[in-house]
Every structure is written in C-alpha cells, then in structure tokens.
Amino acid sequence: xxxxxxxxxxxxxxxxxxxxxxxxxxxxxxxxxxxxxxxxxxxxxxxxxxxxxxxxxxxxxxxxxxxxxxxxxxxxxxxxxxxxxxxxxxxxxxxxxxxxxxxxxxxxxxxxxxxxxxxxxxxxxxxxxxxxxxxxxxxxxxxxxxxxxxxxxxxxxxxxxxxxxxxxxxxxxxxxxxxxxxxxxxxxxxxxxxxxxxxxxxxxx
Amino acid sequence: xxxxxxxxxxxxxxxxxxxxxxxxxxxxxxxxxxxxxxxxxxxxxxxxxxxxxxxxxxxxxxxxxxxxxxxxxxxxxxxxxxxxxxxxxxxxxxxxxxxxxxxxxxxxxxxxxxxxxxxxxxxxxxxxxxxxxxxxxxxxxxxxxxxxxxxxxxxxxxxxxxxxxxxxxxxxxxxxxxxxxxxxxxxxxxxxxxxxxxxxxxxxx
DNA sequence: GATTTAGTGTAACCTATGTTACGTACCGTT
DNA sequence: AACGGTACGTAACATAGGTTACACTAAATC
Numbered sequence: 001x002x003x004x005x006x007x008x009x010x011x012x013x014x015x016x017x018x019x020x021x022x023x024x025x026x027x028x029x030x031x032x033x034x035x036x037x038x039x040x041x042x043x044x045x046x047x048x049x050x051x052x053x054x055x056x057x058x059x060x061x062x063x064x065x066x067x068x069x070x071x072x073x074x075x076x077x078x079x080x081x082x083x084x085x086x087x088x089x090x091x092x093x094x095x096x097x098x099x100x101x102x103x104x105x106x107x108x109x110x111x112x113x114x115x116x117x118x119x120x121x122x123x124x125x126x127x128x129x130x131x132x133x134x135x136x137x138x139x140x141x142x143x144x145x146x147x148x149x150x151x152x153x154x155x156x157x158x159x160x161x162x163x164x165x166x167x168x169x170x171x172x173x174x175x176x177x178x179x180x181x182x183x184x185x186x187x188x189x190x191x192x193x194x195x196x197x198x199x200x201x202x203x204x205x
Numbered sequence: 206x207x208x209x210x211x212x213x214x215x216x217x218x219x220x221x222x223x224x225x226x227x228x229x230x231x232x233x234x235x236x237x238x239x240x241x242x243x244x245x246x247x248x249x250x251x252x253x254x255x256x257x258x259x260x261x262x263x264x265x266x267x268x269x270x271x272x273x274x275x276x277x278x279x280x281x282x283x284x285x286x287x288x289x290x291x292x293x294x295x296x297x298x299x300x301x302x303x304x305x306x307x308x309x310x311x312x313x314x315x316x317x318x319x320x321x322x323x324x325x326x327x328x329x330x331x332x333x334x335x336x337x338x339x340x341x342x343x344x345x346x347x348x349x350x351x352x353x354x355x356x357x358x359x360x361x362x363x364x365x366x367x368x369x370x371x372x373x374x375x376x377x378x379x380x381x382x383x384x385x386x387x388x389x390x391x392x393x394x395x396x397x398x399x400x401x402x403x404x405x406x407x408x409x410x
Numbered sequence: 411g412a413t414t415t416a417g418t419g420t421a422a423c424c425t426a427t428g429t430t431a432c433g434t435a436c437c438g439t440t
Numbered sequence: 441a442a443c444g445g446t447a448c449g450t451a452a453c454a455t456a457g458g459t460t461a462c463a464c465t466a467a468a469t470c
Contacts (some may be wrong), residue, residue, distance in 0.1 A: 060262040063345075065353035073348070085290075085341030088334040095345035096298060119327055126320070129293040132337060136290030140268075140300035143278070146351040148270035151427075169447065176352060183430050183449060185427085357459070374417065383458050388419060390457085 002102055004056045004080040012053070012131060013079060015123040024120065028113045033106050041098040041106070042082075048092045050108040052082040057104030062096075063098040069174030073142060075101060085130045085139075087111050150179060151185050152194065159204045166201030207307055209261045210284040217258070217286060217336060220328040229325065233318045238311050246303040246311070247287075253297045255313040257287040262309030266301040276381030278347060280306060289337045290344075292316050356382060356390050359401065364400075364409045371406030 007013070013021055032055075035041050040201050042048075044064055058077040064070045073096055076082065087093050088111065108116075118125040119196040145154055154175060158165070164185070186202050189195040196205050212218070218226055235258075240246050247253075249269055269275045278301055281287070291297050293316065314322075323330040350359055352358040359380060361368070370376050370391070377387040391407050394400040401410050 021287060063349055065349065065355065065358075069353050071352045085338050087304065087338065088331075089342045090335060091342065092338075095342065095349070108292045115331070119330070122324055125324070125330070126293075129337075130295060130342070132334075133290050133292065133294035133297075135346060136337070137296065137300065139348060142270055143344060143348045143351060144270065144300070146348060147272050149278045153270075167447085168449090179448085180429080180450075181427050187449070190264035191403050266457050372417080373419090384418085385420075385459080392419070 002057050007107055010079045012127045024117055030109045035100045035104050037100050037102050039100045041100055043096050044092050044097040046129050048083055048094050050110050051114040053107040054078045054080045054082055054108050055105045057102040059098050059100050061098055063096050072174040081131055085135050113133045152189055161205045164201045207262050215284045217332045221326045229322055235314045240305045240309050242305050242307050244305045247299050249302040250298050253288055253291045253299050256314050256319040257285055258312045259283045259285045260310045260312050262307040264303050264305050266303055268301050277379040286336055290340050343410055359395055369406045369408050
C-alpha cells in the first residue's frame with residue numbers, strides 16, 4: 001500500500017512557517033477525495049478550479065484527440081501537485097485526463113484560498129513558482145520529443161529515465177505507439193548494438 | 206516600424222500601483238538591449254537569469270534537435286514576456302532559440318529583483334501567474350498537436366489562428382514539415398473540400 | 411521584351427510507423 | 441501432462457510524410 005502524505009510534508013510547503021500554515025490549513029475550506037484504482041479523476045477539458053494535492057497513490061495523465069488516439073504524458077506519484085499550471089490560466093481547463101493507477105487520495109483547496117496562502121507566506125509562493133516552472137520545462141521537453149524525435153531516440157530517452165523496458169505492451173501504450181512498432185524498433189536497435197536485451201528486458205548497453 | 210512599448214503599459218503590470226512600481230523600476234538595476242532583424246537573441250539551452258520583456262518588434266521561438274531538424278514554436282510580438290516559465294525553474298535553461306524577426310528592444314530585470322516586485326505588489330504576482338499559466342496551456346496544446354494530430358488537422362488549426370496560407374514555403378518551415386509535403390496535403394484537402402484556394406492563398410471554406 | 415529569380419505543384423521514390431494476423435513461449439490451472 | 445491465457449516477435453501490407461527532381465508561373469531585373 002502506498003504511503004499517505006501529510007499536507008505539511010509537501011515540498012510546496014517546505015520552508016513555510018508551520019504555525020501560520022497550520023492555522024491557515026485548518027481554517028480554510030478544503031476537502032479530501034478518494035478514488036479507486038482505475039477511476040477517472042478528471043476528464044480532459046473539464047474545468048480546474050482548485051489546487052489539488054495528490055497525497056496517496058499514483059495516477060496517469062493522458063492526452064486524447066477526437067479520433068481516440070492517446071498518449072500518456074506522465075505518471076504522477078504522491079506527493080505531487082496536480083496541474084498547477086492550469087489553475088490560474090485564463091482558460092482553466094485540464095489539458096489531460098487523470099486516471100488513478102492505484103487507490104488515491106486528493107486534498108483540494110480553492111484557488112482563491114491558495115492565492116491568499118501564497119501572499120501570506122512567500123516561501124509557498126516561491127515553491128509554487130518553481131513547481132509550475134518545472135512543469136513547463138517538462139512540457140517543453142515532451143514537445144521536443146514529439147515534434148523532433150524518432151521512435152528510437154524516444155526509446156533512448158525513456159531508458160535514461162526508466163532503467164529497463166520489461167513490458168513492451170505497457171510502454172508502447174505509454175509512448176502512444178503501436179506495440180508491433182515498438183517491438184520492431186527495439187529489435188532493430190538491439191541488432192545495431194544501441195540496446196541490449198537481458199532476462200529483465202531491454203536496457204541501455 | 207513597430208511600436209516601442211513602455212514598461213508600464215505591459216499587461217504584466219496592469220492594475221499595479223503606479224507609484225510603487227515606478228519607484229521600483231527606476232531604482233532596480235535593469236538594462237535595455239537592442240537586436241537587429243535576424244540576430245539570435247538567445248540560444249536554446251542557454252541559461253535564463255533575467256526577466257526579459259520584449260518592448261519592440263517580434264521574434265521567433267524555434268526548437269532544434271541534434272540532427273538539425275527544426276520547428277517554430279511561435280512568433281512573439283511586443284509587448285510580451287520572454288520565457289517567463291523558465292525563469293524560476295530548477296534547471297533554468299531556455300528550451301528554444303529566439304531570433305529577431307524585426308529589429309527589437311528587450312528590457313531585462315534580474316529574477317531576484319522581479320521576485321521582490323511580485324512580493325511587493327500582489328497584482329504583479331497575479332498577472333505573472335496568469336501569464337506563466339497561459340504559456341503552459343499553450344505548450345500543452347502544442348504538445349497535443351505534435352503528439353496526436355496529422356498534418357491536415359494541424360493545417361486546419363493553423364488556419365483557425367491565421368486566416369490564410371499565402372506562402373507555402375514559410376508555413377512549411379514554421380510547421381517543421383517539408384514544403385512538398387505541405388503542398389501535397391493542401392492540394393488534397395482542396396480536392397476533399399476541406400480548404401479553398403483563392404487568389405490570396407489557401408483558406409478555410 | 412528577354413532573362414532571371416523565387417515560389418509553386420507534382421511525380422517518383424524512400425522511410426518510419428500503423429495495422430492485421432499469426433506462431434511461439436511462458437505461466438498458471440486443472 | 442493437457443489446457444487456456446497473456447505477452448511477445450515478426451511478417452506482409454497500408455499510410456503519412458520526407459527527399460529529390462523537374463516543369464510552370466509570375467514578379468523582378470536587365
């Protein structure tokens with residue numbers, strides 16, 4: 001069972017004044033929601049009105065187009081802020097569908113309350129700015145990946161982040177490519193010496 | 206000649222207390238740089254240490270991979286904040302190369318100074334948060350485009366934003382596709398009735 | 411008016427990835 | 441040991457987009 005994180009432990013609040021924060025968190029209206037593995041937590045394009053903190057479990061963020069083609073943008077593990085970059089956008093809709101990969105718990109706080117919190121404690125503001133910025137960086141790297149890279153380059157990138165591909169089917173789904181395509185490319189990369197196939201799966205040499 | 210915007214006119218400072226702001230801007234160390242049309246303003250992967258405000262002219266943001274393939278992410282016109290989302294990231298490097306499309310002027314302020322400014326005037330903070338969030342939204346839309354859409358869908362998206370394609374060569378470059386590919390796809394879309402070809406160029410029906 | 415130049419359409423071919431289908435290996439059940 | 445399910449590799453074919461080459465047009469230059 002995955003661990004349940006306390007709000008105070010979130011990196012978002014690191015360095016913040018614990019008393020002020022505690023006081024704030026106790027009085028501010030908030031709610032905690034639970035979802036079961038497999039549940040859809042938010043649908044793509046649904047409005048984003050609260051700060052959502054993933055306290056337990058993990059979920060996938062997936063993007064879909066109108067014809068049903070899908071790509072998994074990332075897997076998020078607690079503790080994590082969900083879609084911080086869309087909370088204060090002019091058009092605040094989720095760009096992805098979030099689906100629980102395990103049983104999860106989410107702590108929510110209204111965006112206005114959270115704005116007040118950031119104004120109260122500058123450390124929270126700085127942490128939030130860094131988080132939102134890091135997510136932009138992540139998005140721009142993903143963009144680079146999809147706009148400019150071939151499947152084999154993307155595989156290498158994946159293996160730099162993940163050690164091993166031991167489940168071709170799942171990874172193909174995550175990358176948004178067809179399983180036979182991934183399988184074929186993996187095999188040809190092994191032939192070229194770009195990858196090694198071990199008993200654990202495909203790894204970088 | 207494109208207009209020179211005063212800093213105070215930037216949407217980033219809208220609603221802010223003019224006196225506080227003026228005082229701040231006069232005393233804070235800042236600098237103004239000029240570039241000529243065609244100049245590289247920042248290279249992809251170079252560090253991002255200052256808030257940069259584009260006060261005059263326009264520039265292109267282009268992403269390149271190691272093999273030289275390129276995509277133009279967007280064209281930015283004054284008044285605009287340059288790469289706000291990378292200023293406070295953990296690894297603050299520009300994800301794109303910025304090149305002047307016209308003669309331009311950029312006003313720069315150190316990130317620490319600007320952080321202080323946001324803490325001083327909450328309106329600036331809110332404006333910055335909105336800006337940075339909007340840019341994330343933009344990035345996630347671009348990501349959707351490259352990860353999930355075909356060329357013809359992307360053409361329709363382009364025409365929703367731009368009225369007309371009157372220069373196939375340039376648009377092919379901007380989209381990061383080969384000119385003959387764009388030309389072929391445009392022709393076939395006209396055959397299918399998805400587009401019309403007028404004396405001005407290709408337009409939506 | 412002749413010539414050059416830049417942008418365009420298009421054809422032929424190439425490559426990467428998607429689609430479908432099938433045989434195989436492994437693993438758990440009985 | 442027989443069976444069924446699941447993941448895997450792979451082959452044959454389909455499709456999208458890239459590459460090269462060439463001919464056509466219109467504007468620019470002489």
